[in-house]
Structures are given as structure tokens and as C-alpha cells.
Amino acid sequence: MRTKSSGTAWRHANVGRLLNNAVRRFEARVLELMSEKGHDETRIAHVGLTRNLDVDGTRLTELARRASMSKQAMGELVDQCAELGLVGRVADPTDRRARIVMFTPAGRKWLDAFRDAVDIAEQEMRAELGRAAMDAILKGLALYGATFDPLDDVN
Numbered sequence: 656m657r658t659k660s661s662g663t664a665w666r667h668a669n670v671g672r673l674l675n676n677a678v679r680r681f682e683a684r685v686l687e688l689m690s691e692k693g694h695d696e697t698r699i700a701h702v703g704l705t706r707n708l709d710v711d712g713t714r715l716t717e718l719a720r721r722a723s724m725s726k727q728a729m730g731e732l733v734d735q736c737a738e739l740g741l742v743g744r745v746a747d748p749t750d751r752r753a754r755i756v757m758f759t760p761a762g763r764k765w766l767d768a769f770r771d772a773v774d775i776a777e778q779e780m781r782a783e784l785g786r787a788a789m790d791a792i793l794k795g796l797a798l799y800g801a802t803f804d805p806l807d808d809v810n
Contacts, residue, residue: 682699685702685773686698689769701739703722704736704742705766708757711757715730715733718756722805742762745757
């Protein structure tokens with residue numbers, strides 16, 4: 656158990672920091688692989704949008720909720736991805752006042768390249784950590800985060 660006299664080392668060794676460092680390293684590698692495949696326009700914020708965007712499209716308000724950001728900030732992100740040709744907005748057939756954000760054909764190709772980059776980065780991680788450690792990490796993270804997946808939390 657930690658005491659107040661343990662200093663500040665806990666700030667660098669707590670599980671949240673370690674998870675964050677691992678995610679940042681993993682995502683940096685994915686972006687590097689995307690760049691190598693000709694997608695050097697891709698930024699981590701774009702990944703945050705596409706990670707929360709259903710293949711069949713998602714309303715902006717739902718994207719913002721899933722990403723834990725304001726509707727305005729998500730709107731700016733959607734605008735950036737639209738300028739890159741990755742997404743577009745179409746009328747929601749169930750509510751003509753609402754718009755649905757959808758992948759464009761180019762966005763679907765980008766998504767395929769992103770999936771390939773994630774697969775490669777995961778294979779590299781598995782090779783570095785070993786099968787047993789990687790399997791334990793995946794199992795533990797799936798168990799720990801099972802009740803917190805914003806894609807499963809539909810209003």
C-alpha cells in the first residue's frame with residue numbers, strides 16, 4: 656500500500672499511466688504504418704472519429720457521446736475528415752432534420768488500410784511481448800473494460 660511519503664514516482668508507475676503510454680505507442684505505430692501506405696494525412700484525432708463511426712453511419716450527437724467530446728468539437732473533426740474525403744454527411748431517413756456521418760468509398764478504403772495497420776501493430780506487439788503475455792493482456796483488458804464500451808451504450 657502506498658503512503659503519502661512515497662513521493663511522485665506513483666505518477667509514472669500507476670496502471671493508468673502505463674496503459675496510456677502503451678496506447679500512445681501502439682497508435683503512433685499505427686499512424687506510422689498508415690503513412691507508409693500513403694495515408695500520411697491521418698492524425699490520431701481522425702482515428703478517434705473513425706473508431707466510433709459505425710460502418711453504416713452514425714449521427715453526430717452519438718459520435719460525440721461515444722468519444723466523450725462536445726458536439727461542436729466532433730463537428731469540427733467530421734469537417735476535417737470530410738475535407739480529406741473520408742466521410743460525408745447524409746440525411747437521416749428516420750429524421751430529415753438530422754444528419755448521419757458515413758464513410759465515403761475512399762473512407763472505406765482508408766478503413767481497410769487502418770485495419771491492416773492495426774493488425775500489423777498488434778502482431779509486432781505480440782512478437783515483442785510474447786504470446787502468453789499478449790493473451791493475458793487481451794483477456795484482462797476485455798474483462799476489465801467489458802462494462803465500459805461506449806459502442807455498446809446506446810441511448
